[in-house]
Amino acid sequence: MVQGFSREPGTHGPYTEVPEIPAAGMRRIIRWALTIAVGGFLFGFDTGVVSGALLYLRDEFSLNAFEQGSVVSVLLIGAVIGATATGRMADHLGRRRSLGVIGGVFLIGTAMVCLANGYWTILAGRIVLGLSVGGASALVPVYLSEISPTRIRGRLLTLNQLMITVGILVAYLVNLLFSRSGGWREMFAVGAIPALVLLVASLWYLPESPQWLIAHGHADVAHRGITEVAGKDAADRLVTQARQRIATAKLEPSGDGTSLLAPDVRPALIVGLTLAAVQQCGGINTIIYYAPTIIEQTGLNASNAIFYSVAIGVINLLMTVVAIKLVDRLGRRPLILMSLGVMAVSVFLLGLSFMVGMTSVLTLLFMVIYIAAFAGGLGPVFWTLIGEIFPPGVRAKGSSVSTAVNWIANFVVSLAFLPLATSLGQGQTFWIFAVICAVALVFVSRYLPETRDRDPEQIERALLARFGRRGATRDTTG
Numbered sequence: 153m154v155q156g157f158s159r160e161p162g163t164h165g166p167y168t169e170v171p172e173i174p175a176a177g178m179r180r181i182i183r184w185a186l187t188i189a190v191g192g193f194l195f196g197f198d199t200g201v202v203s204g205a206l207l208y209l210r211d212e213f214s215l216n217a218f219e220q221g222s223v224v225s226v227l228l229i230g231a232v233i234g235a236t237a238t239g240r241m242a243d244h245l246g247r248r249r250s251l252g253v254i255g256g257v258f259l260i261g262t263a264m265v266c267l268a269n270g271y272w273t274i275l276a277g278r279i280v281l282g283l284s285v286g287g288a289s290a291l292v293p294v295y296l297s298e299i300s301p302t303r304i305r306g307r308l309l310t311l312n313q314l315m316i317t318v319g320i321l322v323a324y325l326v327n328l329l330f331s332r333s334g335g336w337r338e339m340f341a342v343g344a345i346p347a348l349v350l351l352v353a354s355l356w357y358l359p360e361s362p363q364w365l366i367a368h369g370h371a372d373v374a375h376r377g378i379t380e381v382a383g384k385d386a387a388d389r390l391v392t393q394a395r396q397r398i399a400t401a402k403l404e405p406s407g408d409g410t411s412l413l414a415p416d417v418r419p420a421l422i423v424g425l426t427l428a429a430v431q432q433c434g435g436i437n438t439i440i441y442y443a444p445t446i447i448e449q450t451g452l453n454a455s456n457a458i459f460y461s462v463a464i465g466v467i468n469l470l471m472t473v474v475a476i477k478l479v480d481r482l483g484r485r486p487l488i489l490m491s492l493g494v495m496a497v498s499v500f501l502l503g504l505s506f507m508v509g510m511t512s513v514l515t516l517l518f519m520v521i522y523i524a525a526f527a528g529g530l531g532p533v534f535w536t537l538i539g540e541i542f543p544p545g546v547r548a549k550g551s552s553v554s555t556a557v558n559w560i561a562n563f564v565v566s567l568a569f570l571p572l573a574t575s576l577g578q579g580q581t582f583w584i585f586a587v588i589c590a591v592a593l594v595f596v597s598r599y600l601p602e603t604r605d606r607d608p609e610q611i612e613r614a615l616l617a618r619f620g621r622r623g624a625t626r627d628t629t630g
């Protein structure tokens with residue numbers, strides 16, 4: 153999440169107080185959101201495309217297990233740097249222009265990888281790609297939040313995760329298309345298309361965030377933009393209210409707000425960081441990154457392994473759509489509890505399938521169930537929760553720290569997976585993931601309250617209650 157931009161309690165986007173936005177205005181917001189979420193598509197595409205490309209570039213450059221793991225995971229170093237740096241850039245340049253910069257950096261990284269002539273040049277290109285992927289992961293949720301009406305905020309925020317899964321699926325299909333020729337350079341090159349879309353859209357199509365404009369003294373520009381979407385009366389009211397909030401709360405774009413280590417904030421920080429680590433340490437990206445490699449271990453050749461990995465991409469996409477429909481109906485907590493429970497069982501069975509030599513069909517089935525469980529709960533709901541559990545004064549900072557931990561955990565797990573699988577065995581490695589999911593299930597059951605339909609003060613009280621802090625009201629949800 154972009155650092156240094158906080159909101160007052162009970163508000164999330166520029167249209168919070170508008171009772172009804174005209175249909176034409178709502179359609180325009182949705183089109184903007186879809187375009188912004190192309191940043192999530194780039195995130196997913198680069199996550200998925202390396203899984204197929206790795207099968208061919210490893211042979212061309214004679215990469216060992218550590219080198220294969222580093223080609224995958226070095227992107228995550230760039231992502232941590234990109235996610236951290238994007239906060240300052242987005243506050244200085246604005247959300248729209250920053251998104252264009254991210255698209256441009258992705259184009260540069262893609263060119264570097266496609267023209268690489270050895271292991272070290274591939275690593276350099278992957279780091280540059282990581283800068284843009286990390287930047288997109290930090291900026292897109294903020295940008296979406298700041299243009300979202302309250303009643304569809306949950307769905308528009310999970311749109312980012314949907315586009316990530318679409319990107320993964322498209323990457324698998326691209327891998328399949330070029331698998332017969334072994335064209336790993338062509339696989340990466342396709343990513344230049346959505347990057348160019350982001351760059352062009354930021355120059356000529358997308359609006360700047362009204363909240364950023366008002367906070368930086370451009371209320372007249374924000375007023376014109378809101379008028380086009382919600383009408384003049386609504387624009388007058390929203391701009392006036394935003395100015396009053398900034399004046400009374402003395403909110404500044406670079407303000408840090410209350411410390412994340414303050415007693416009342418600490419429960420949110422613990423939950424946010426734990427969920428961020430669990431989302432990766434539960435093993436999801438080892439499946440996404442190495443799906444063809446894992447399936448190949450069951451006896452299928454590279455082309456067939458890539459073909460079956462497409463099924464994983466389809467399930468990932470479909471279950472994310474299900475989660476988007478349920479997140480504002482069932483709530484966040486039930487979805488995560490169900491997700492972690494099924495993940496623990498399915499990844500345990502996946503490990504067992506390798507240890508006792510089950511058929512390729514059963515191995516693929518357990519992988520698909522695991523992906524479905526993640527995509528239907530922990531995957532998209534995590535990104536919703538980190539935008540909700542922190543108090544308004546530290547929401548941006550807390551979300552940014554959680555995002556950084558997510559990327560760091562992603563890096564550690566991705567780098568360690570192949571060496572662990574080589575030394576301990578594939579089955580035993582998956583059992584480690586199963587234990588992590590089981591422990592996380594206990595943690596969520598004990599410490600995570602429901603956040604659906606609750607304002608920041610209610611969420612804070614519910615968190616304090618679950619951590620046994622004084623002055624908290626009893627949390628009776630779930």
